[in-house]
Amino acid sequence: MDRNEKVEFTMEGYQKVLEALNIEGVASSTVANGNSSATVTNDKPAELKAALLAEVAMNFLL
Amino acid sequence: MEQEKAKELLAKRQKMFDDVANFVPQKQTPILENLFKWKFLDTEIEPKPTPWEFLTNWDLMEQVVREHQERYDPDLSCDIGTRNNMNLNVTLGHSQHQMLNKDEGVIQAIDEDRLGSAEALLEVAADPIKYAWTKASKITFPDGLTFGQIEDACKAVDDFNNFAARINQVMNDEYGLPSTVKAVSICPLESPGMYYRGLKNFSLDMRRNPEILDEYNQLMLPGFLKTISDACDAPRGNAVYEDWAVLLIHSIMNRKQFERFMWKGTWQKAFEILAEKGGKALMFVEAGILPIADFLCEVPRGVLTTYYEYGDPFEVHKAIPNMAIAYYPQPYLTYNTPEEAVDMAKKLVEGMGPGYMYATNKMIESYSDQKRENVFAVYNYLRNH
Incomplete structure (x- = not known):
């Protein structure tokens, strides 16, 4: 995805963003989501990206 | 601090807070801090960075968190540079x-x-x-967001989380400061x-x-x-x-x-x-x-x-x-003399008994919200009464 492209606020748009995310050089990340938190590492980049995007999305409610 | 000594200090501090919760009398009153911006204004790092520079440069943030711990040595801190992820809000702009x-x-x-x-x-x-x-x-976001903004926001969360993990380890291992x-x-x-x-x-x-x-x-x-x-x-x-x-x-x-x-x-x-x-x-x-x-x-x-x-x-x-x-009532750190600030600490320690500990008011933000000399005087009393 182009960085200047507007994202679509649909679940298809969410999936498209998730697939396009390029988060490199990450060692590990403890991601809080709602009331729970979990440590996700870059051994599992898909999980890490999903956790980060979920946290960003939850911030839309604040 | 040597790692073994830091480990001992951390265990001692854990027990101090356990004792407060259980109303067990102790020789010193533990100190809980919760300072967000004040430590940026108190720093002696030269040239003095702006608060925003601390919030966007994690190496600088680590430097100021270490400097603050070395100068005041609280027993516990609700903010070791990790209270607010300002970068996320700024990236998204809400x-x-x-x-x-x-x-x-x-x-x-x-x-x-x-x-x-x-x-x-x-x-x-x-x-x-x-x-x-x-x-x-x-x-x-009525005007929508770009993919670049979302990607930067994810990066801001990731950077913040990685810093939190790193600084926690540093404070535990090198300063004996518990999480x-x-x-x-x-x-x-x-x-x-x-x-x-x-x-x-x-x-x-x-x-x-x-x-x-x-x-x-x-x-x-x-x-x-x-x-x-x-x-x-x-x-x-x-x-x-x-x-x-x-x-x-x-x-x-x-x-x-x-x-x-x-x-x-x-x-x-x-x-x-x-x-x-x-x-x-x-x-x-x-x-x-x-x-x-x-x-x-x-x-x-x-x-x-x-x-x-x-x-x-x-x-x-x-x-x-x-x-x-x-x-602890914050105005005593702002408007009163160090002696008066200590008198208030004494009144709290003696009047409240063993279920009391000192805590910073989280609204301390401006540099004038607490005077260094008052903080030193109160902490010295709490550690040695």
């Missing part, structure tokens, strides 16, 4: 404020509604991420009141749509209680408390509303779990606590330490004698 008084520079967060109706709370409960992405997004808590639990109706619906709409919802709030509460309750239960089951590690709890939205509730929306089956149950499993909570409370004192009297001694900023501590102590108290 969380607006309004100027209330231009001459005095008074600003206030705008009371916003991200949902549009009380009914939407049930959609949030069903799938929070779906609701946030597909619906709240359109209210929060504050194992988990953070937010009571189900805090977020709808403080954020999702805004104070005004939530206040109306409690009167017009109480059944919806009850339903939301019930749907979110298992996750809330599980967080606390899991924290109690997890190894202690370097942490002091099992749970960091907050009481914020109670400030707009009357007693009946508090009992219905936040106590029965909610905090009441959470405290039961903590008591059964031998856990401890540090509960941060905004606004007054006396109107709900009789509910908190049900909590067994040893479970709850309340960190609060408003009210007469002696009155609170008398009303809720089972609850340990973390408190």
Whole structure:
């Protein structure tokens, strides 16, 4: 995805963003989501990206 | 500090806070700090970076957190550069404020509604991420967001989380500073009141749509209680408390509303779990606590330490004698002499007894909010009385 492209606020748009995310050089990340938190590492980049995007999305409610 | 010495100090500090929670007399009074911006203004790093530079450069942040710990050496800190992820909000560009008084520079967060109706709370409960992405997004960002903004926001979360892990380790291993808590639990109706619906709409919802709030509460309750239960089951590690709890939205509730929306089956149950499993909570409370004192009297001694900023501590102590108290009146650090500040600390230590510990008021932000000499004098007294 182009960085200047507007994202679509649909679940298809969410999936498209998730697939396009390029988060490199990450060692590990403890991601809080709602009331729970979990440590996700870059051994599992898909999980890490999903956790980060979920946290960003939850911030839309604040 | 050598790693072995730091380990010993950390264990000593854990015990100090345990003793406060259990009202065990001790030779010194532990110090809990919660300073966000003040430490940036107090730094001797040259040339002096702006607060914003600290918030966007994690190496600088680590430098100032180390410098602050070396100078003041608190026993526990709610902010080792990790209280607020400002970069995330700036990247996304929301969380607006309004100027209330231009001459005095008074600003206030705008009371916003991200949902549009009380009914939407049930959609949030069903799938929070779906609701946030597909619906709240359109209210929060009417002009939309670009992929670049989302990618930068994810990076901001990742950077912040990595810094949090790194600085925690540094403070544990090199300074003997424990981690504050194992988990953070937010009571189900805090977020709808403080954020999702805004104070005004939530206040109306409690009167017009109480059944919806009850339903939301019930749907979110298992996750809330599980967080606390899991924290109690997890190894202690370097942490002091099992749970960091907050009481914020109670400030707009009357007693009946508090009992219905936040106590029965909610905090009441959470405290039961903590008591059964031998856990401890540090509960941060905004606004007054006396109107709900009789509910908190049900909590067994040893479970709850309340960190609060408003009210007469002696009155609170008398009303809720089972609850340990973390408190210090901030004006004594600003307007009084070091001697007067120490006298106040002495009055609290001697008057409150073993269930008392010092705590920084989190509203200390401007450099004039506390004077260095007062802080040194008070800390010196607390360590040596």
